[in-house]
Amino acid sequence: MARDIPIGNGRLLVNFDRQYHIRDIYFPHVGKENHTDGHRFGLGVWVDGRFTWVHDSWQVTQGYGEETLVTSVLLLNQDLGLAIVCCDAVDFHEDVLVREFVVRNAHPQAREVRLFFHNDFHIAETEVGDTAYYDPSTGAIIHYKGPRWFLVNACRQGQTAGLDQYAVGRKETTGAEGTWRDAEDGVLSGNAVSQGAVDSVGAVHSRRRATRTRDQPTTMRGPR
Numbered sequence: 051m052a053r054d055i056p057i058g059n060g061r062l063l064v065n066f067d068r069q070y071h072i073r074d075i076y077f078p079h080v081g082k083e084n085h086t087d088g089h090r091f092g093l094g095v096w097v098d099g100r101f102t103w104v105h106d107s108w109q110v111t112q113g114y115g116e117e118t119l120v121t122s123v124l125l126l127n128q129d130l131g132l133a134i135v136c137c138d139a140v141d142f143h144e145d146v147l148v149r150e151f152v153v154r155n156a157h158p159q160a161r162e163v164r165l166f167f168h169n170d171f172h173i174a175e176t177e178v179g180d181t182a183y184y185d186p187s188t189g190a191i192i193h194y195k196g197p198r199w200f201l202v203n204a205c206r207q208g209q210t211a212g213l214d215q216y217a218v219g220r221k222e223t224t225g226a227e228g229t230w231r232d233a234e235d236g237v238l239s240g241n242a243v244s245q246g247a248v249d250s251v252g253a254v255h256s257r258r259r260a261t262r263t264r265d266q267p268t269t270m271r272g273p274r
Contacts, residue, residue: 055112055121057138062145069105070112070123070136075171077145077198085198087172094166094251096236097130101166131156132163155258163258164214166233169250170221173198182218182250183243189213191250204254215253216240222247 053065053073058080065074071090077083093104104110109126115137123136135152153163173180173195182193189212190203205211217238221228228249232239238251 055114055123055138057119057121057140057147059140059142059145062140062147064138064140064147066112066121066138068110068112070110070125071105075200083198084175085171085173085200087175087177089170089172091170092166092168092230093125094168094230094233095127095130095132095134096164096166096233097132097161099236100130101234101236102127102130134165153256153258155260158260160257160259162255164236164253164255166238166251166253167202167204168228168230168233169193169200169202169252170228170230171200171249173200177222177247179246180248181243181245182248184213184216184218184240191216191218191252193248193250202250202252204252206254206256213252214255216242216250218242218244218248218250220244220247221249 054068055066057064061078063076063080064072067073071092073086073088073090075085077085095102104125107127111124113122115122121138125134133154137150139148141148151165155161171180171193180193180195182191185192188203190201193200203211204213215238217229217232218241219229220226229251233251238253
């Protein structure tokens with residue numbers, strides 16, 4: 051599958067596909083040790099009691115910021131009355147992927163919006179022997195195997211870092227589809243640790259005010 055928007059710093063390379071899934075995480079060498087093994091990292095949205103995956107029902111417009119290796123992505127769902135403006139960058143000095151999501155609500159009333167981030171690591175290019183757990187001291191989910199550790203965390207602007215919901219579980223074995231299924235009712239189980247073939251989902255909740263009429267998704271334009 052083609053990779054539409056790659057970003058990296060020479061040690062950490064992250065590739066997104068045309069539906070804005072993370073598809074590759076190469077570290078510590080570009081082209082070697084793909085810690086996703088090509089599996090997708092999904093992005094889900096819950097609002098007004100409805101859950102959707104971005105790849106199912108959202109319009110995705112992707113590009114880069116002008117003269118940068120920072121992504122500029124617009125996710126638009128007219129039916130839900132939501133638009134999400136996304137920017138992603140790999141830090142030049144530190145091996146860190148930083149992501150920003152700005153949610154715009156086109157409805158005339160404030161609404162709670164929950165973003166769900168599905169993490170499908172295959173560390174060292176295999177799911178065998180992985181471990182994932184929720185770390186209460188940082189409010190983060192951590193995946194690791196041997197010398198490779200990946201921390202996944204989030205926060206709202208001006209708030210202390212920490213996921214609002216989390217779940218860790220089994221995948222690709224004994225009939226288990228994956229923890230991503232747990233997200234589809236908008237509430238995660240809070241299971242804190244799992245070993246073997248594992249995945250995870252973390253969620254961030256945000257209360258969004260109504261957007262002014264001129265900024266409604268029906269009048270939005272794609273990234274420039």
